[in-house]
Amino acid sequence: MSKILEEVLAANHTYATKFGDKAHLPMPPGRHFAILTCMDARLDPAKYAGLAEGDAHVIRNAGGRATDDAIRSLVISYKLLGTCEWFIIHHTDCGMETFTNKIMNNLLSSSLKTAALEASGWRDIGPGPGSSEGKYINWLTINNQAESVIEDIQRIRYHPLVPAYIPIYGYIYDVKSGKLIQVPGATEVGKAS
Template sequence: MSDILKEVLAANEEYAANFGDKANLAMPPKRRFAILTCMDARLDPAKFAGLAEGDAHVIRNAGGRASDDAIRSLVISYKLLGTREWFVIHHTDCGMETFTNDTIRNLLANSLEPAEFDGENWRDIGKGPGSRAGEYIEFLTISNLEQSVIDDVERIRSHPLVPGYITIYGFIYDVKSGRLIEVPEASRIGRATI
């Protein structure tokens, strides 16, 4: 058994031993909202947004992007589980700002071992074989952080399955301060219309 697996199971043992009355929580989010944010290890949405178990849906992917899959999740979130406010939260120092589709496609074609970042460029240090399957993936990289929040709120706002009564807020989380900074233009686009 790997060290990581042992550690995760030990931490889980402790969590379960102090589970308290969380067994009684209902499936629908009590506070009727959802957060879409990045998978980045430095982000703990429950902590930075003050969520207890049972409060809110949390959707995370690379970049916190409004991918088709995030939209699938958001549609289920409001239609079946009653959320009414959604936060799109990207963050400073995001890995998605450091590469393009071409960068990662070339790295993957070269090898499937991890690449290294020198602060400006990604370099492949691994050995092949790689795979060209990256050509079929749109990686949803970010070239401008505010714009990516605006674009994603806009994409969600204009989706035919997203009703006008939902409010969508756009934010950037600052990994240096822990602070949420609103992107006013995004929140303006995300305003409920009915």
């Protein structure tokens, strides 16, 4: 068993022993909202937004982007589980700002090792051929966080399955301070009158 797997299961054991009355939480989010944010390891939405178990849906992907999958999740979130306010939260120093589709596809074409593995030779996994499959994926890189938040709110706002009465708040999480910074103009995007 890997060290990480052992640690995760040990942490889970500790969590479960103090689980208490969380066993009785209902399925629909108690505070009726959802957050779409980045997968970045430095972000803990429960901590930075004050969520307890049972409070809110949390959707996360690389960048916190309004992908088809995020929209699938948000539509399920409101239609079946009653959320009626949404937050789109990108963050400073995001990995998505550090590359382009072309860079990513070139890296993957040359090897499927991680960049770190390539540099360190940490594990002998052979030369590992690359793959040109990257070109079938839009990596959804980000040039400017404020613009990407507004773009993503816009995409969600105008989706035919998203009702106009749901407010969508746009914020950037600052990884240096832990603060949520409002994106100017974001919450006004396509707002229902």
